[in-house]
Amino acid sequence: MADREMITIEIDGKSVSIEKDSTILEAAREVSIYIPALCSSELVEPYAACRLCIVEVNDGRKTKLVTSCNYPVRRPIKVNTSSETVLRNRKIILEMMLSRWPNVQLIKDLAKHAGITPPRYQHPAVDLNPNACILCGLCMRICEQGIWENIINFTNRGADRSVQMPYDSEQPHCIGCGACAEICPTGAITMIDDPNQPYDADMVRRAGMRITEEMIRFDKEQCDMRGVGTAHLVEIMDAYDLLPVMNYRFGKHEDSSKISSDVLRTFFTKGKPDGCWLGCTMACAKAIENFELKTGPYKGEKVLVDGPEYETLGGSSNMGIFDPRFVIEYNFYCDTYGLDTISFSTGLAFVMECYEAGILDMEKTGGLEISFGAKDAALELLHQIGRGEGFGLIAGKGIRYMKKYFVENFGADPGFVFDIGMEAKGMEYSEYVTKESLAQQGGYGIALKGAQHDEAWLIFMDMVNKQIPTFEDKAEALHYFPMWRTWFGLCGLCKLPWNDVEPADNAETDEPAKVPGHVQGYCEFFEGVTGKPQTMDSLIGMSEKVYNFQRVFNLKMGFGKREHDAIPYRSAGPVTATEYESRQDRYDTQLREDVGIDPTGMSTIEKVAAMRKYRESQYEHLLDAVYKRRGWTNDGVPTVAKLMELGVDFPDVIELVRKHGG
């Protein structure tokens, strides 16, 4: 987006320079010149209903009266906001309004300001309600343009005109965001509080409204969550070499544009707020209607598909498949069979690499030629998993099971399958390449539930911004962010409104990565519900208790020690010569600058080994630092002191951690 053309105009003798196509009203506000305006708001398109904002414009040839809220500045003009004609006309309008709505405070104030006190006549449709609707149309415009709903509108004509929900009844599609009530200048709309009686419903709503306002103002130019949801990450991850391609061997592919958000946009038919959280206006969920399935039990039927989101798209590139119709179909069937698209696609990427490496063949897969890009075979295997049949019985059990099975039954090289089988604690990796971000390797490896990015997504901070260079910096990030994200889980909240839209002043805060303005909003949200005031630290404190307790639970179940935080080498560096050679310049430079080895004359295999030795030791250092920061032993066990400090030192907990050296 290029900088906009600026135009200089004169308002009441003051000169003001403003972006072309801004309105006169906006220009006047720039220089603090007051123009009364009842039906306009920066959040919605102008409507020019009240006509109060009239001003006189002279374009060098003639002078005319215009409504300033919708008059675009395109050339240098002179504006008079309080000429005699303007004041006379404005007074007539206000007198009419006051006679119709004599008790509405806003109208009374404006009338007083214009020197009118009692109305000189009574309007035939006089409404004595102090919260009367003044027909400004702000509510219906914010609902339609701001929230992307279309719940309320004007009904009837003339004196009977009023704002209503269709059929004057409660609307199931109203998401309860409260934007209409918030924008209404007279208080004509009230929200009926949820029966679960929050301590301070207004506080909750205000916190929500701030997000809504940011969505309306900034989403289009920020993440476009409402346009395409998380699908926008496909092209971004590709640009940063982070999009998993062919079982995380590579981070970009020339065909990735075939499954980019621009392509998906042409498929999406539904994108309004779907009400997964009451009042949420982020509307990240997208759906495709009337999609004709090509395979499986519903072949030939037209169905509604919920998605796809980024992970499902990234899962497809991970299988080397760049066909949007395939993505939509596998998305549908994973949902239908109750499978997770991440586990399925990462699992299949592993199967495909094993097939190409000769560990699997058509005999072992029951006739499936399942190499990278084989979309028909991938869908067939998905149906087999769904039916619990054939090779699907093995693949459906996940990577951890397959690794063992392939070694025991197919003679696979254990070292190789453990290097390329992308799981941790038995859970498949989600769809990001982590090789160049040590902190993110920890983000996946140390995460309590297994290799999920939703405890901490640190790749940009670490790899691109270089904001957390030392082990201690990374450990601090691997303390704060997992605790913060755990808090969402504790409260049953979605994380997206935290950082998929950003407040206008976020860049000026001390720690923009934490989005302090939104953390504050969550504190208010919590206080509004429970009545207990919070700070960023107190929220983190809540999580720390639970997080440590969960680690103890992992320990009890046999997953809570250093050995369980180990990661497959593919997530830390290049396993094969092909991978190394595909990014040779990068790795050679790192060998020279970071490892201190001159790669000249070394074979690729030697270079892979040298790089591996270095990166594996880096990961161990990272674990040391993280455990230390978290108050755990060097074996990753919470210490008794830490558990006492957190108040979760129950006798059986203490007994367990003591047994493990805690």
Place this chain on the structure above:
Amino acid sequence: MIIVNGERLEWSPGKTARDVIKEKNYLFPLLIVRINGKLVPRKKYDSTVIPDKATVDIIHLMSGG
């Protein structure tokens, strides 16, 4: 020569914040740009010229699931 996120980048007279974002292929929309520590507002990427030897931080925030 300028330093962008810790890495060296060629400098040329008139190079703007937008030019650097393009050259680095920084497609991500949630960026914070600082030149020698001073914040550059999003609207000024095209008109802000980077002086030689500047330290440029182009901070990417996080987003996504």
